[in-house]
Amino acid sequence: MSVFPDGTLPPAPDAGAGRRYQVTHQTMYRYSDVVTSSYGRGFLTPRDSVRQRCLSYALDIDPSAADSSVSRDVYGNISSYFHITARHYRLNVTARSVVEVDAPPPALYTAGAASAPWEGARPTGIDGALAAEFTLDLHKPEITDAVRRYAAPSFIPGRPLIDVLTDLNGRIFTDFTYRSGSTTVSTRVAEVLEAREGVCQDFARLAIACLRANGLAASYISGYLATDPPPGKERMVGADATHAWAAVWTPTGEWLGLDPTNDQMVDERYITVGWGRDYADVPPLRGIIYTDSESSVIDVAVDVAPIEGGVLDA
Structure with missing residues (x-):
């Protein structure tokens, strides 16, 4: 499928x-x-x-x-x-x-592939064939030793996939400062890692590089974030601007969306315009x-x- x-x-x-x-x-x-x-x-x-x-x-x-x-x-x-x-x-x-936009089903981030060990989400066989290109590094490589070192604490062997994603989300959110104008569309992931600041597209690209460094298929998604959140939700960084986040393929045929800019998984506030392997797509x-x-x-x-x-x- x-x-x-x-x-x-x-x-x-x-x-x-x-x-x-x-x-x-x-x-x-x-x-x-x-x-x-x-x-x-x-x-x-x-x-x-x-x-x-x-x-x-x-x-x-x-x-x-x-x-x-x-x-x-x-x-x-x-x-x-x-x-x-x-x-x-x-x-x-x-x-x-x-x-x-519909809210994701409750089980999307709590059961099935999300709760299984993250190593099982690496694309294999016929089912993973179409996702395989999303595991590959870019033409100018972004998967460096520094990216591997940064990713390593999240990718504990046998850890449930959702725990890996939420941990990576939280670490990027905590370790990096959102600063408009601090980068351009040409800024490399290595530069973001060194400067410890950037905007949503930088944080999405960093998360993608970490995921691909561990053999997972990750896509870059461009879209919007709703300005006025549902009751009980806080207003989020990235509103009133184009927004970017990442998604990870799973063997069940679902992609789990994560937004490191706001330290949360994707829900009905996210409006998708397009996706590809990188911003340039x-x-x-x-x-x-x-x-x-x-x-x-x-x-x-x-x-x-x-x-x-x-x-x-x-």
């Missing part, structure tokens, strides 16, 4: 209703000189799975694109392409969606411009708001 790295199984008819969110993701580029042509591609459309449904989606581009298209990559993520030929000094890309936006501009400024604003009465009857 094919499975999805956000911890869900493939879409099924008549999936139960859940918690609804209105997501607005606006990216504004400003240039010091005119841009004569701009090509862009990004992953901004939330995915569908058995626990998540994208009920509506719209992408607004100003100036209007002369050419645009939508496609899917090898992992099934939805990619939007656009080409702007009108001369412009600023570019505004706004994605709006309504997404419904699912960047929100990237592109090429033709201009004599010597400087540019980018402003990103994300709002994830629960819709009034968003908890629906099944």
Whole structure:
């Protein structure tokens, strides 16, 4: 059975209703000189799975694109392409969606593969064939001796998988400082380990490197974190911004999602846009411009708001 790295199984008819969110993701580029042509591609459309449904989606581009298209990559993520030929000094890309997310079943993190020894979650045989590529290091290796040393205390032989994940989550949360602007998308895991600071994408990539260093299949997931948590839950770091976390394959065909930025396992507050082996597989936006501009400024604003009465009857 094919499975999805956000911890869900493939879409099924008549999936139960859940918690609804209105997501607005606006990216504004400003240039010091005119841009004569701009090509862009990004992953901004939330995915569908058995626990998540994208009920509506719209992408607004100003100036209007002369050419645009939508496609899917090898992992099934939805990619939007656009080409702007009108001369412009600023570019505004706004994605709006309504997404419904179900809470994970209670047993997901307490029974089955989660409670079995972590060594048994290494992909083997036919069932693990599709997950095997998620055990591999990146083209510029991230699995260093320093990563292995950092991971080692969590991976006690015979320890239940969920205990390994929660321990690794907690250690990264405690050992590293969340500091916006301290890293870039090009920052290596080794640099994050040395600096002991970063942002969500750095902490997700560190967790992934630790998991892969021990033979587990781990994916990088890009998405959003709900701004307004359910009753009794604290507001979490990463709200009002794009967010990133990791997920681990299990032999039962499920992927267990973990968020080291907030020291918790993934629940109905997490909205998945896309996944891959690394950030470079699912960047929100990237592109090429033709201009004599010597400087540019980018402003990103994300709002994830629960819709009034968003908890629906099944």
